[in-house]
Amino acid sequence: xxxxxxxxxPSIWIGKGFSLKQAGQLAMLFQFMxxxxxxxxTILMNHANHRKINLVRIIAVxxxxxxxxxxxxxxxxxxxxxxxxxxxxxxxxxxxxxxxGASMVFTLxxxxxxxxxxxxxxxxxxSAMSQTIAYMIAIIGPLGVGWLHEQSGSWYLPxxxxxxxxxxxxxxxxxxxxxxxxxxxxxxx
Numbered sequence: 001x002x003x004x005x006x007x008x009x010p011s012i013w014i015g016k017g018f019s020l021k022q023a024g025q026l027a028m029l030f031q032f033m034x035x036x037x038x039x040x041x042t043i044l045m046n047h048a049n050h051r052k053i054n055l056v057r058i059i060a061v062x063x064x065x066x067x068x069x070x071x072x073x074x075x076x077x078x079x080x081x082x083x084x085x086x087x088x089x090x091x092x093x094x095x096x097x098x099x100x101g102a103s104m105v106f107t108l109x110x111x112x113x114x115x116x117x118x119x120x121x122x123x124x125x126x127s128a129m130s131q132t133i134a135y136m137i138a139i140i141g142p143l144g145v146g147w148l149h150e151q152s153g154s155w156y157l158p159x160x161x162x163x164x165x166x167x168x169x170x171x172x173x174x175x176x177x178x179x180x181x182x183x184x185x186x187x188x189x
Contacts, residue, residue, distance in 0.1 A: 001067060001166065002102040004141045005030060008149075009098075013091060015155045017079055022088070026095045033099030038107050045111060056115070059108055060173035066101030068166040070094045075159035105173070109134070116182050126182060 009030055013023035041059065048055045073094040079087045113130060117123040148158040179187040 001141070001162070001169075002106050003138045004145055004162070005098055005102060007142045008145060008155075009095070011149075012074065012155045012159070016074075016077075016091070017087070018091065026091055029092060029095045030099035030102075033096060034103040037100050037103035041104055041107050041111070056108070056112070056179075057174065057177040059104060060177035061170060063101045063104035063108065064166065064170040064173040066097045067105065068163065068170060070097030070101060071159065071163040071166045074098070075156070075163050105169075112176065116180070118181065118183070122182065 006027075010020070010023040010027045013026050014020060018026065044055060044059070071094075073090065077090055077094065079090075082090070109130075113127045114123050117126055145158040145162070148161070149155055152158070181187060
């Protein structure tokens with residue numbers, strides 16, 4: 001999702017009526033959320049101590065919800081009748097939610113690799129497997145979305161599918177953030 005938005009966000013906003021410059025500024029806003037989300041997540045995880053397990057689940061689900069809300073807002077927001085300032089406010093809000101949520105999810109996924117393994121060998125094996133699969137999906141996502149956009153002539157269908165997938169991602173986030181190591185051992189809370 002992160003790579004898909006990083007690739008197509010300017011084009012999506014241009015399709016919604018923004019100029020090239022404005023769409024580029026919104027894309028910059030999306031990217032600007034990454035360091036903020038990464039620093040905040042790192043601070044939260046380092047200071048969580050015994051509450052870390054519950055915090056992981058809260059962060060995973062809430063970040064996925066932010067992506068779903070941002071994606072739905074971007075998909076269904078009709079700017080007819082809005083002033084330019086209102087359009088920019090809503091587009092900025094959806095972009096902020098997408099950028100912050102996607103950066104949190106991306107970073108948390110990388111953190112979970114080490115949090116759910118017992119040693120460096122296990123972490124390396126899990127990292128190799130999970131990142132191979134994730135980057136294969138990351139390649140297919142932008143290609144598929146680009147193809148759908150080209151076939152439909154609009155961003156509506158690709159954004160509907162993205163919003164639906166991001167809604168399912170909330171369920172996956174809940175499951176993936178269980179307090180269990182990869183070997184099934186429960187993590188004491």
